[in-house]
Amino acid sequence: MSSTRLRTALLAFLTALGLALGLGTATAGTAGAGAAFASAGATAPAGAAAAPPAGKPVFQLPFACGTKWQLNTWDHDPALDIVKDGNPGSDGLPVYASAPGTVSAVYWNNGSGNTLQISHGNGWFTAYYHLQEAPDAYVKLGSQVTGATQIGRVGKSGAANGWAHLHYEQRYLASGTFTDETHRRPVHFGGVEYSGSGGAWPGVTSGNCAQPQGTPYQPWNCPNGSVCFYSETGGRGTVCKTDRNVSASTCGLRGSFFNNGHPEAGGDHVYVSFTEGGTSCLHHGWADGRGDFAAGGRTIKAVTWGGECP
Incomplete structure (x- = not known):
């Protein structure tokens, strides 16, 4: 048997053996x-490189x-x-x-x-x-x-x-x-x-880039008793939520929304302090429990539930 025929026969045998053992074959990129x-x-x-089905x-x-x-x-x-x-x-x-x-x-x-x-x-x-x-x-x-x-x-x-x-x-x-x-x-x-x-x-x-991503203000986007902060103006973008006092949050802040219903007595307002300095207070209720903070994406330092805003 020539060396070429011998190599061909050996390759066929190894391939058959691999299939019998369930090893299959694979090529780079599969x-x-x-x-x-x-x-x-x-x-x-x-x-x-496998294409998706039609x-x-x-x-x-x-x-x-x-x-x-x-x-x-x-x-x-x-x-x-x-x-x-x-x-x-x-x-x-x-x-x-x-x-x-x-x-x-x-x-x-x-x-x-x-x-x-x-x-x-x-x-x-x-x-x-x-x-x-x-x-x-x-x-x-x-x-x-x-x-x-x-x-x-x-x-x-x-x-x-x-x-x-x-x-x-x-x-x-x-x-x-x-x-x-x-x-x-x-x-x-x-x-x-x-x-x-x-x-x-x-x-x-991620190639999920066809449309601007964000979550608009909707009642179900902020659970009962929570305050929600959005990374962009108009109540869009990444949402950070909390239902308790929080310090050292890393959420960038532009918009906000407060869902009235916090069970803590007197906890119907939320005080927010910023790493860059200053504080803001969010009132309860759907009508006034939302608002845009000044543009610039300040970082929340702490969130505290409290009584009436000053």
């Missing part, structure tokens, strides 16, 4: 390659435009667990819808915690687990959302093992308004696939 990199403890590729929406990372995130499939491929890139701490970071759609389910589950599903049409859904607040704290069942709609914050509710992260899924069901984990499909962000058991993708940038 989900299989990503899994191999991750299992070896190295960095996986920047995402697979009719699938162009989903984006459910986070603010331009921010960077770490994606992992661990042992529940094709679902993803997502944290801030480098995992410096993700608790409380805003979560946005991955694409336009309608909120189709909001519920609590002992495993997934505060859980929300969005229907995006053509049978496609997204699911968001372990949200920090109740799943209807930012949106309601039937709410229309876009990539500019904040739907919650990263949390560790349910069986998150005390680890703040977003468990995220893309699902397909041709009919119906409620899906479960049997309907999961490989995740695509910006048309790029992130899947494969044990896959890890650090430094993935």
